[in-house]
Amino acid sequence: FANDVILRACAGARRVHIVDYGIFCGHQWPSLIKALSVRPEGPPHLKITGIDLPMVPEATQAGQRLTEYARSHGVQLEFCSIQSNSWETVQPVTHSNEFLVVNSNGRLQNMKDEWVAINNPRKLLFERISKMSPKLVVMTVGNSSMSSPFFLPKFEAALEYYTAKMESMDAWLSDDLEQRSLMEKTFQKVIMNVVACDGLDQVERPEKYKTWDVRAKRAG
Template sequence: MSSSLPPQKPDVTLSLSLRPTSSGGLKPEEGDVKLIQLLLTCASHASSGNLHHADACLRQISRLASINGDSMQRLAVRFASALAVRLVKRWPGLYKSLNINGAASASCDIVRAREIFERTFPCIEFAYAVINRVLFQAMSREHVIHVIDLGSGNPKLWVAFIRGLHELSDEFDHGPPHLKITCIGKDKEAQERLRAVLVKEAEVLSMPFQFNPVMVDIRDLKMDMLKIEPGEALALISILSLHVLLAEDDRVESHFGLSKNDQIKDTKRLNEFLEMVKSMSPKVVLLVEQESNHNSNRLVDRFVEGLHYYSAIFDSIDVAFGGFSRKDRTTLEEMFGKEIENIVSCEGMEREERHERFRQWAVRFGKVGIRPIRLWSENMDEALKVVEDYGPSGFKVISEKGSLMICWHDRPIYAVSSWNCFRFLANNDG
């Protein structure tokens, strides 16, 4: 499907000749191209406020798209729905009366969707393997290790880290280190479940352990909440969490056309957060983010980028599920549909899915003096094995400008990067 998409910076007045089949319909690949054309045209009308033309496009899309169709048809459903929500938001009373937010949230089980994604795809497990490897390299000689998890709260990551530290304990002159994990998150039940799992694991392995839950949103995090003590070797881990700090009350250009040169604007909240991180002097900061740019103020830019990015995601879903487990597939696609809805229908502080590419994060981190540590793929055997052992072909890993990126074919979809405020891994530093 992704091969049907126009170039990354397309002329949105694209005109394509569609040859009808003998039955009077469209060939499957022609139907996909027609859907892309209609979606781009509809986005143009939605951006310029031409509601009647946008409505006409949506009617045509509804005849070609299907929640049970091929990957392009299913993706079109998500983008069309997001455009419809954007249009309805022009009438706040109508939007609130329809209770769109509540209904959509109820139909999307995010927790289950994340479990399905982690179980079915190698992306997150790959990130976990990279994180563990880098943490072991950074902390191998430390007496007290304090890891701050900025929102993942996943027992699988930290159980593996605890076991890995225990296996390495013979290399510590002072015995196993004291490990403290601080987890940021507002879900009290999830925090309690994580505490129970990790405390039990540490007790079984006789490892000194402390769990520090911080019941706040990352946007409200203050340094004194983290209970950082002198002498601790500090690490921060952000897995698909940091981009929400890019949200701001920005103004949107309402016209639809070719974009100006992309500029990386300062964002006060993220700058303050990164300054706080730098003041902690962590040995390592590990960042996992979507490798795409959905942070343009212009709807057309992020709409086209979103089509390219999520077409790769939905293509990989097709291969992973192979026509089976339709319920799980739909649950997973509803999660991505919520991301698409936020990218397309929301503006200002409400728009939180502001994904940026690694090179953009490098500029933001660099401005406060946080530098990347090069991740060499040949030193990441366990992480690479995660991808190699994955059943369906299509995923691969590339090393690009200091990060490791997992790709669907040639399209990077997630980037894992490592950062610090001073050089401590000379052999890995780029």
């Protein structure tokens, strides 16, 4: 869905720059690169700035794989890798002639918030994004509030959210036991962190989409 939105929005643009907060291994982008390669007006010059944590080696490796994939589809790709523990302080190099897209696929929930940081990094990040003046901002978030410092509210939120996740897997992963097992292990790690950890030890801090929307609007 996110790639379809980006593809439609950048139609006709000759230079497209995507700033991806939490790029990880870059798995989101091959399908977009392929779609850009067959645009009626021809592929644009594509730049991807991939931002992730220093302890994520996949983020640096993503550049080479994506560049080779883009070359095989006739797309000129410039890749820039930025590793930082403080995404709100990162200043990507952008240019006025680019169609600038800011993207994050579910990774902003790992940033500190006002419950654990005096200078709220999430607020500062949106202010930074606003100053970049992107043409498009695409965010995927887990629509649940689990960042409360109190046990009961975040326990109830985790129970409701992941019960729905598990029930949905009954429908679309009923025959794929290996994939289901992998997803369940991922959920278990997140639930354990939310329920058993407090303060800075809690790294999974999802918020409702309305909260993210308010943050974005306040930043301009």
